[in-house]
Amino acid sequence: MMLRIKRVPTVVSNYQKDEGEDAARRGGGCGRNCLQKCCIPGAKLPLYTFKRAEEIPGDKCVLEHDDNQAPVAFLDSLLLGQWEDRMQRGLFRYDVTACETKVIPGRCGFMAQLNEGRHLKKRPTEFRVDKVLQPFDGNKFNFTKVGQEEVLFQFDASEDGEVHFFPDAPVDADSSPSVVAINVSPIEYGHVLLIPRILECLPQRIDRESFLLALYMAIEAGNPYFRLGYNSLGAFATINHLHFQAYYLAVPFPIEKAPTRKVTTLGDGVKISELFDYPVRGLVFEGGNTLQDLSNAVSDACIFLQDNNIPHNVLIADCGKRIFLLPQQALGEVSSELLDTQVNPAVWEISGHMVLKRKKDYEEASEENAWRLLAEVSLSEERFEEVKALIFEACSYTLSEKEDEHLTQGAGDDKPPLEGTGSINKGRNCNMVSGTQECLVLQ
């Protein structure tokens, strides 16, 4: 029996319609200035190219402006300017800054926003939510259908190791561009969608390259109040076209303030901790000898979860220095009471930012309610321990593979040896176990 859930979807684009109405049925050029073959040739969008980590000398990515006190980074400035521009052009369904917001009293500091316009007032659409991996369906809404005016800029790695900005660059379909677009129903100011390799129409699932792109965006923006989030299918993603969300909120999220307990350090320097005293159980990834190490550790963990049909959310915080991974309960097991409130605990809610559509809910919002809501989707302690162990196995196996490659490639390999590993040996898993005191003992 297939599990379905009746939800009220959020409109993220002005071109999003009921899945029944298919724009492809109209023959030829659609005249809507979208991102499909009909309109792409000749299209131009601003292009921002970032410097890759290898080109930054010294320690990885310790940028001068990774702070709320340093000058506004250019990407930050570009994104905000473009967003404000679309705001003034009336592309958003409402002014999110006119929505009242407050911190719910309590020790966690959950945030609540009263936003009556966010959700559609119409018949809900059905969406299969018991499978984390589902193939891309061109008939359903996807981001190639958005209007070009909803796209703020293209975002890709630079060819020559320097940051560049081109206010008017042609959209080159062959180079598989990634873009940043607005979310027309924003949760907060600056709410955007990062769509990696948009024309490839990837389904909502993590791969190493795309995750690294998202991490670069967090770093380039250089603003600890700009975070990126990811929802897998089954963890309240609404569109099955690979995308990350991001927005600005100039206060720490409760999840960022939650205490953590260190669990282990991987051989490549990635430190993994777990949250405690927080309604949702999850892991925090930090460090890593290189940016790629950190990115790959998280990606591999996500790939493991999605391959094993475990829904999950990811939050990239602190300018890319801290990444939270939160596996969720399978939806079939979530109480109907929760589903009725229509507050879907996706990454932002789990991080502590709740958007409420009813005044009553906003006024009665309490830390207790918020905690209970989030605790519903958390894995149980036992299940979390199981999943945690499996994630580490997945991360360490990948590490072994990488080292085997390293050994067989021999001299001339441009990748520097992993630091602090001592002698490289087959039993990599063991190294991870003995590294620190409180880690899991794997079989």
Place this chain on the structure above:
Amino acid sequence: MEPPQLGLIEQSFNSRYSNWAREALDELPDNFTITDPCISGHPIVFASRGFLKMSGYSRDQVVGRNGRMFQGPNTCRRSVMEIREAIREERGVEISLLNYRKDGTPFWMLFRMTPVFGKDEGRVIHFVAVQVPILRRRQRRRNGEGLCGEILSNSCRREVCSSSSVELAGVSAADSDCRVTALEIEEKCEASDTEKQLAATAIRNVLSVLTHYSESTGRLVCEKRFGPSFVSSSLHISLGRIKQSFVLVDPHLPDIPIVYASDAFLRMTGYARNEVLGQNCRFLTGVDTDPSALHQIKQSIQAQQACSVRILHYRKDKSSFWNLLHISPVRNATGKIAYFVGVQIEEGSVDRHGLSPEMRQLSVVGSIKVAVRISSP
């Protein structure tokens, strides 16, 4: 990032405290820094001798820089966040933190920071931060290899020293007690009661010097906020990041005065900050300013809408310039309008990134909206 001009740094200190303040502070044995959140970049404006010795830097290398220069790869990000939030909320904080000396060696210290308020302004003038190195002590360890010897000798040393608090405070970089091995960095290091007491004493010492020497300049400082403030220092910090010319005006106050003016605005118009705060923007207009442009501005403010006008404005020296002015309402957490922002671009100026003037202005508006959005009235 270029450090703020030394002139501003000097000014931060000298306008507040008499000349003798520096000498008095230099006589204190404690490690501490004084920072100014109202200067863009929140730089250090004073560093004690003890601090310089502890960190291995010279005064020139530290004054004008932000405190993050002492952080490094193993500094706990969550702790950094706690400090950041304390600054933003204008309150004190006490936390253990891993810092790095000039030679790259890491060390744990107890970081205690407290705000200093200006009596007249009612807002934070400076932050005083005290750093007490945390000496290693017996740690709970399951893996007994190689560390016991070091730990035991450290705790022995500490017992000997504990009677002499001055020596502890003046720990020099050469002391191997504080040097941390790779494994030890991982463990969060808690300060002892003695160390916390040292921090408390140091803070008291510094504050009493500052309070005393502010009396003679007439611009008193105190530990608690006194009276209302126009724009909070946390907003100052966020707004200080924006390098363009802009002002914030408060439409709820009589005659819609300026409540914040960026450094770039002051440079563009030639005025000093105290000449513009509290004034209505009309001082920028002159004989040849088009009244219809003024009317358009007034109407937009009344309609609570954004607008762009090209208006002739005058600097303090009476010279005129064409101002591409963009005005926009800015809301706070209540969802209601808290301020209007005016962003000025001198016609003909060029942006190094190739952004159009309009786009530059909009990005200023965006940054301000993010900053004001979470502030409460």
